[in-house]
Amino acid sequence: MNDETPQHSVSVTGVVVRQDGRVLVIKRADDGRWVPPGGVLERHETPEQGVVREVLEETGVKVRPLRLVGVYKNMQLAVVSLAFLCEPIGGSEQTTEEATALSWLPVAEAIKAAPEARAVRITDAFAEGGPFVRVHDGTTLIS
Numbered sequence: 001m002n003d004e005t006p007q008h009s010v011s012v013t014g015v016v017v018r019q020d021g022r023v024l025v026i027k028r029a030d031d032g033r034w035v036p037p038g039g040v041l042e043r044h045e046t047p048e049q050g051v052v053r054e055v056l057e058e059t060g061v062k063v064r065p066l067r068l069v070g071v072y073k074n075m076q077l078a079v080v081s082l083a084f085l086c087e088p089i090g091g092s093e094q095t096t097e098e099a100t101a102l103s104w105l106p107v108a109e110a111i112k113a114a115p116e117a118r119a120v121r122i123t124d125a126f127a128e129g130g131p132f133v134r135v136h137d138g139t140t141l142i143s
Contacts, residue, residue, distance in 0.1 A: 006078075012051040013038035013072075013083040013118075015125040016063050023110040023122055024088070026058055026099035034113035036121055037099065038081065051084045059102050060094035063087060069125045070132035072117065075142060083121040115139045 015036050016024035025034045037058040041050040048065045055063045063086035072081045093102055107126060111119040117136035124132045135142045 009077070009079045010041045010047075011038055011079055011081040012041050012047055012054055013069075013081050013121055014051045014055040014063055014065070014086045015069055015083055015122055016055060016059075016061060016086045016088055017125065018088055018104060021107060022104035023107055024055075024059060024061060024102065024104055025110050025113060027101040029098050029100050032100075033115055033118070034103075034110075035115070035118040036083070036110075037102075038083075039098070041082075047082045048084065051082075051086065055086065056091060058096055058099045060091050060096075062089050062091035064089050068131045069121060070130055070134060072121060072133075073135045074117070074138050075135050076138050081121075083124070085125045116141055 013036050026037050027034050037055045039054040051065050052063055055061055065084040065086050067085050069083040069085050095101060111122050117139055120134060124130055
């Protein structure tokens with residue numbers, strides 16, 4: 001590879017929705033933001049395997065991915081995140097080194113608690129017409 005080959009990190013996000021419609025969000029240890037759980041996809045994983053692992057690692061909740069919600073690119077960091085709508089199927093909720101708190105919030109509250117670039121993934125999980133493709137600067141969507 002030469003220096004002109006684009007380098008991107010690929011992440012996964014789990015928009016986990018219970019049967020009562022509440023959405024799982026975590027308070028990130030590194031920046032204190034409330035967001036859906038997720039993280040960097042490992043080389044040997046499929047995106048679905050990665051979202052299952054990341055949600056479990058960060059929250060103790062086991063999930064089943066249902067569908068791709070969208071593709072989100074952080075233009076500042078060159079991170080592409082694949083968001084999946086997931087349903088909880090077991091596990092036990094716990095805080096971790098990455099998540100100092102977790103909560104099941106009503107959709108509107110989860111959207112309000114998260115920065116726009118993360119909240120839109122929740123909005124998109126409940127919208128028709130996806131999967132969506134969006135770009136952001138880490139906090140705010142870029143049109």
